[in-house]
Amino acid sequence: MSESEYQIEIGGEADGGDRVPDLTPREAFERWMGRLRASKATSTVTSYHYQLKLFVEWCEEEGIATIGELTGWDIESYETERRNEGVELLSLNKEFRTLRLFLEYCARVELVDDDLPEKVDPPDVPRDAHVDETRLEHGRARMLLDYYDEHDYGSREHALLALAWYVGARLGGIRGLDLDDYDSDDAYLQxxxxxxxxxxxxxxxxxxxxxxxxxxxxDTLDAYIAEHREEKYDDYGRRPLFTTLNGRMSQNSVRARMYLATQPCLHMECPHGNEREGCDYVDYTHGSKCPSSRSPHQVRTGSITWQLNRGVPIEVVAERVNTSVRVLKRHYDQPTKREELEERRREYVDRLGFGESGGEE
Known part of the structure; x- marks a missing residue:
């Protein structure tokens, strides 16, 4: 085989004379996705993919043949079109932050001008728009767990809800637990x-x-393992903590079970006027449609807020739930004004007296 057969023709040249390819927007996008998969979580890569794919499609519709043709006017035109489509500011902000990351990569490898990423200006979003205020309130969590303690102790739903509430773990973390990751004697999970x-x-x-x-x-987990856990292995020979008849629970299965586990009609009359018997929402495939059921993320949000309100130091909570203090404050620390008064300030209010310790004599 001759030496010429190994040569690959690459079009375009960088300012310094180094040859760079004339990639289409889609080709540049797929190359970036490939790099991300090597270092980012699958959920992050998936999120970036969906936030950028509409931009790539728009470029193709506009006849932008190579990524190097992009201009600041193109970016402004795309943002205007997305705004006219009625996209929420928070979603638009996320899309354009991701677009800037993508163009920073393109600039670094000399596919676009160095200053192009700076022309991406994500719209400002009010701080409270970043927060999902729908969370499992601690009062409801307590009533649900009391119900399971009395009526369905150690069930899979009981174990899932108890673990999610008292740890504040993500759905993927709970799903990935193995039986050997749990130590009952020393009372901890890995x-x-x-x-x-x-x-x-x-x-x-x-x-x-x-x-x-x-x-x-x-005790709840021990009862679940002894009486309700299916003795199954996953495709890698591991023994999952949470199982179905088919092996490890899928993410959709964990999500669906959490919706069912948090329905208020388990411990009270339906707030929506329905009868539990005959209600479509108690079915496994429709549990998410109940307006008062909660997703694993909403249970996590409520748990984190509750842990903070109980006086657990924010650094300790951040470590338990695996997030930064900054992110925790911004997205999860959502006490109501009354909760702040009752939980966080009570110790100081109790000092407002004339006794030696601050209280009344």
Whole structure:
């Protein structure tokens, strides 16, 4: 085979004379996605993909043949079109932050001008728009767990809800737990990053940690394991903590079970005037349609707020739930004004007296 057969023709040249390819927007996009898959969680890559694919399609519709043709006017035109489509500011902000990251990569490898990423100006969003205020309130969590303690102790739904509430873990973290990751005697769980076996943690190895459990939560898990857990293995020969007849629970299965586990009609009359018997929402496939059921993320949000309101230091909560203090404050620390008064300020209010310790004599 001659030397010429190994040569690949590449079009375009950078200012310094180095040859760079004339990639289409889609080709540049797919190349960036490929790089991200090597270092980012699957959920992050998927999110970036959906936030950028409309931009790539728009470029193709506008006849932008190469990524190097992009201008600041193109970016402004695309934003105007997205605004006219009625896209919410928060979604638009996320899309254009991702677009800027993509163009920063393109500039770094000399596919676009160095200053093009600076021309992406994500719209400002009010701080409270970043927060999902729909969360499982601690009062409802307590009533639900009381119901399970009395009527369905150790069931799969009971164990899932108890673990999600008292830890504040993400759906993927709970799903990826193995039986051997739980130590009942020492009352703790280990979260381990296992991407090659389809149970990655969102933050990779940085998400690995041991989390202590209250004794009564261990009792719930022990009852679930002894009486309700299916003795199954996954495709890698591991013994999942949470199982179905087919092996490890899927993410959709964990999500669906959490919706069912948090329906208020388990412990009270339906707030929507329905009868539990005959209600479509109690079916596995329709549980998410109940207006008062909660997703795993909403249980996590409520748990984190509750842990903070109970006086657990924010640094400790951040470590338990595997997030930064900054992110925790912005997205999860959502006390109501009354909760702030009752939970966080009560110790100081109690000092407002004339006794030696601050209280009344």
């Amino acid at each position: 979260f381990i990053h296992r991407p090659s076996e389809k149970t990655p943690l969102k933050n990779g190895r940085d998400g690995e940690r041991a989390v202590g459990l209250p004794r009564h939560v261990c």
